[in-house]
Amino acid sequence: MSRVSEFNDEYDLELDPERRMLDIESETGELAKELLKASEYGEREVETTQELRDEFGDAYYSLLSLAAECGIDPEEALESSLAKYRERFDSSNSVGSGE
Structure with missing residues (x-):
């Protein structure tokens, strides 16, 4: 992640989280189109x-x-999600939240 932060610093590409989320939505749409x-x-x-x-x-x-x-460590977030999904699957054979 430090490479991304350094890149964003170098090219002045920092955004507030709300605007970054809009960028993610746009990029996700483009990914969906290509898929x-x-x-x-x-x-x-x-x-x-x-x-x-x-x-x-x-x-x-x-x-x-x-x-x-x-300030989120993406590897920690991924590990946490995988543990959550493992626990759900082990208890209900589904990774869904059941909500």
Whole structure:
């Protein structure tokens, strides 16, 4: 994550978390569009195109930027989520919250 923070500092790309969230929404939409194109709108298995990789990278960068701007360690957050999902699955054979 320090690479993302350093990059954002170098190019003056810091945003407040609310605006970063809007950026994530935009990047997620672009990723969804490329995923649909890569599967011909669900008609075939997804082809991992360069465009799909690029949009994934953009969305990932935006998520890591939000983590940095909020003081969240993304690895710790991931480990916490995996533990939560393991616990749910072990108790109910589902990773859903059941809500």
